[in-house]
Amino acid sequence: MRKSVDLSAIRERAQGVADGIVSPAEVELAREVLRKRSGDIASALYIVGFCGNSSDAELIESYMHSAERDVHGELALKALCRYLGLIERYRFLVRELILSDQDLGWSGSRMAAIHLADIYLANFQDNEVGCRLLNVFCDFADASQPAARSVLVKILNLRQAVSDPFGLDSEEWNADADVILSAAKKRFECKDDPRRRKKLLH
Numbered sequence: 001m002r003k004s005v006d007l008s009a010i011r012e013r014a015q016g017v018a019d020g021i022v023s024p025a026e027v028e029l030a031r032e033v034l035r036k037r038s039g040d041i042a043s044a045l046y047i048v049g050f051c052g053n054s055s056d057a058e059l060i061e062s063y064m065h066s067a068e069r070d071v072h073g074e075l076a077l078k079a080l081c082r083y084l085g086l087i088e089r090y091r092f093l094v095r096e097l098i099l100s101d102q103d104l105g106w107s108g109s110r111m112a113a114i115h116l117a118d119i120y121l122a123n124f125q126d127n128e129v130g131c132r133l134l135n136v137f138c139d140f141a142d143a144s145q146p147a148a149r150s151v152l153v154k155i156l157n158l159r160q161a162v163s164d165p166f167g168l169d170s171e172e173w174n175a176d177a178d179v180i181l182s183a184a185k186k187r188f189e190c191k192d193d194p195r196r197r198k199k200l201l202h
Contacts (some may be wrong), residue, residue: 028120137149
């Protein structure tokens with residue numbers, strides 16, 4: 001009987017939070033966990049995401065469509081786009097999720113895509129997506145508002161320009177929000193003022 005291996009230690013090396021390299025045998029071990037769909041799936045997704053290659057995409061993607069999608073869908077999408085660097089392959093999906101008013105496919109999918117907007121918009125112009133992020137940021141009733149704020153600060157390179165770059169005290173409109181709004185409208189050429197429109201609707 002094969003001895004069980006603790007994938008968490010391998011995961012820490014894959015993420016660079018612990019010293020040491022991840023061997024090809026350890027990557028293959030993580031792939032086997034994903035194939036068998038049993039064991040420490042989350043650690044395996046991290047390991048294959050950081051240390052695998054594009055041929056692993058189909059295996060990882062399966063976790064966005066299977067019965068485990070509500071548990072592992074967000075990490076699977078992140079592994080594909082951010083860790084494996086396959087944003088071009090999944091650009092349509094990320095765009096669709098950001099523009100949607102609700103989750104599609106699995107719980108938390110919209111927020112997961114918003115968190116990936118920085119790599120989606122890296123060396124790529126999509127003003128519709130940018131203005132959509134601004135709309136979400138301006139709607140404090142939207143559960144994805146903090147995610148939109150965080151990613152806009154990153155995309156717009158505003159960490160030195162706002163007093164609270166991590167949004168630790170941003171439950172209401174403040175001076176930082178004005179800075180983000182102004183920069184986003186300029187960068188993405190947003191014609192509508194989402195904050196004014198929401199006031200009219202309410």
